[in-house]
Amino acid sequence: MLRHLPEQTDPNLLVGAATADDAGVYRIGRSRALVQTVDFFTPIVDDAYAYGQIAAANSLSDCYAMGARPITAMNIMGVPTDKVPPEVIAQILRGGADKVKEAGCALVGGHTIKNPEPIYGLSVTGIVNPKRALTNAKARTGDLLVLTKPLGTGIVTTAIKRGLAPEALETTVIGIMASLNTAGPELAEKGLVRAATDVTGFGLLGHLASMCRASQVGAEIDVAALPLLSEQIWELIQADCVPGGTRANLKTAESLLDANETTDAQKLLLADAQTSGGLLLCVRAARLDAVREVLHRHATPAAAAAVIGRIVRSKEPRITLR
Ligand code: CO
Ligand code: CO
Numbered sequence: 001m002l003r004h005l006p007e008q009t010d011p012n013l014l015v016g017a018a019t020a021d022d023a024g025v026y027r028i029g030r031s032r033a034l035v036q037t038v039d040f041f042t043p044i045v046d047d048a049y050a051y052g053q054i055a056a057a058n059s060l061s062d063c064y065a066m067g068a069r070p071i072t073a074m075n076i077m078g079v080p081t082d083k084v085p086p087e088v089i090a091q092i093l094r095g096g097a098d099k100v101k102e103a104g105c106a107l108v109g110g111h112t113i114k115n116p117e118p119i120y121g122l123s124v125t126g127i128v129n130p131k132r133a134l135t136n137a138k139a140r141t142g143d144l145l146v147l148t149k150p151l152g153t154g155i156v157t158t159a160i161k162r163g164l165a166p167e168a169l170e171t172t173v174i175g176i177m178a179s180l181n182t183a184g185p186e187l188a189e190k191g192l193v194r195a196a197t198d199v200t201g202f203g204l205l206g207h208l209a210s211m212c213r214a215s216q217v218g219a220e221i222d223v224a225a226l227p228l229l230s231e232q233i234w235e236l237i238q239a240d241c242v243p244g245g246t247r248a249n250l251k252t253a254e255s256l257l258d259a260n261e262t263t264d265a266q267k268l269l270l271a272d273a274q275t276s277g278g279l280l281l282c283v284r285a286a287r288l289d290a291v292r293e294v295l296h297r298h299a300t301p302a303a304a305a306a307v308i309g310r311i312v313r314s315k316e317p318r319i320t321l322r
Contacts, residue, residue, distance in 0.1 A: 014130055015066075019214040021136050022062040022197055025128065033130040035068035040076050040121025044157045044275055045174055048088045052095020052120060053178040058200065058276035059122035060103050064181040065198040065279055067134035067188025068126030073100045075110025078119040092120050103180055132188045134196040136207075139215035139282040143194055143311040146291060148183065148300045149176055149278025151204060151269055152229035159241040169230050176229065176301050177276040183298035184279055192287050192294065199277035201245060205253040205270050207280060209317050212256075218314025221321050223266050225309070227302040237265045245273035253319070262321040270321070278302060282311055 008016045014033060015025035023037035039059040043051045056073075063070045075096060079089055100107045100122070156173045159165035165173075187193040195215060197207050204226075208219055250271035259267060278301070283291050288307070312320070 015133070015135055019135065019137050020210045021214070022065040023068070025066065025130065025133055027130055031129050031131070033128050033133065035063050035066045035126040035128050035133070036123070037062035038076065038121070038123040040119045041275070042117050042119055045160065047174070048091035049095040050174050050178065052092040053099050054174070054276050055120045056096035056099035056122055057178050057180050059124050060099065060105070061181045061198045061200070061276060063124045063126035064184030065134065065196050066126070066128060067132055067184050067196065068128035069185045070103050070105040070124050070126040072106050072108045072125045073122045074108055075112070076119070076121050076123060077110065077112040078115025078117070079112065080116055080118065081114050084118060096120065096122065099178070099180065103182070128188065132191065134184065134188045134193055135214070136195055136197045136211040137214040139195040139211055139217050139311045141217060141311055141313045142285070143282035144285055144288060144307050145219065145221070145309040145311065146281040146283050147199070147204070147227060147278050147306050147308045148181065148281070148295060148302050149179070150227035150229045150302050151272055151274065152233045153177055153275050153277065154243045154246050154273040155233055155236050155241050155269070156229055157275065158243045159236045159239070162241060164236065164239055164241060166232065169232055173229055179299070179301055181279050183295050183300060186294050186298070187281065187291060190290070190294070192291050193281045193283055195282040197280050199274045199280050201273050203246060203249040203271040203273050204280070205257070205319060206249050208319060209253060209256055211280070212317035212319065216315070218312045218316065218318040218320070219309055220312055221270070221309035221319065223262055223321050225306055226269065227306040228269070233269060234265055237268055242268055243273055246271050249273060256317055256319050258318060258320040260321055
């Protein structure tokens, strides 16, 4: 669909829609660029405050994934005003505002319309030194792949909707989705990471494939090293708590995969559509300890900032599972 848009020729547009990156980057000075992004979605949990927090954390994440510091944000909201009481709307907005505040970002306004389904999110503007911006196009052969949040939010939130998720797991997944990917800008400013993206709706496979395509490389994933929200994920997959988006992601990725002995359940986890997922970082081996130190300081949720694989030489964006 984006192919039908006019081609962008502005020389200050450093990252546009062409490389399927997390945000647009527009130069406004020698060492300054604006990073702009917008995201919103329908409620994924019942708790209105948590929904607001998660939607805001997810919107801010695209800015962090570019290595930018978010400076301003605006609310985007649609509500069925005949069905949702004003207190609930206020809770959603408060959840979002609290995350924006936690990010040290100014909430400068917003826009709400009446809509048959609730939607909420933010448009976010950040600042980055264009020389330090983290795109998905600079992954190089030999880079280690580091993932900063555990996988499985699509499966678990589907289980919550069907009343199949234990309460403790629900609490865990909400906490992880609401946590901010604040490490991105520090990693970028210190030059510790070569390329980055965040893992969201297209799942780990989809976002890794975009990175491989943009960087003209391939990747290998150590399936046993993937951080999981919980071992209960396997039972939930078995109980068919798999969102439609996850199945669609797997279908799209299948032609790029060398799946070896990987089971169908593992492939579904790899393709699982994440909400407000972690950063996927390409790290030179010599920088791994320094990257882990930064991630640790930013309270990264994935156990020990998991190394899940590596970038390999390949003309095609192939992904090998081991
Ligand atoms: Co993104
Ligand atoms: Co997005």
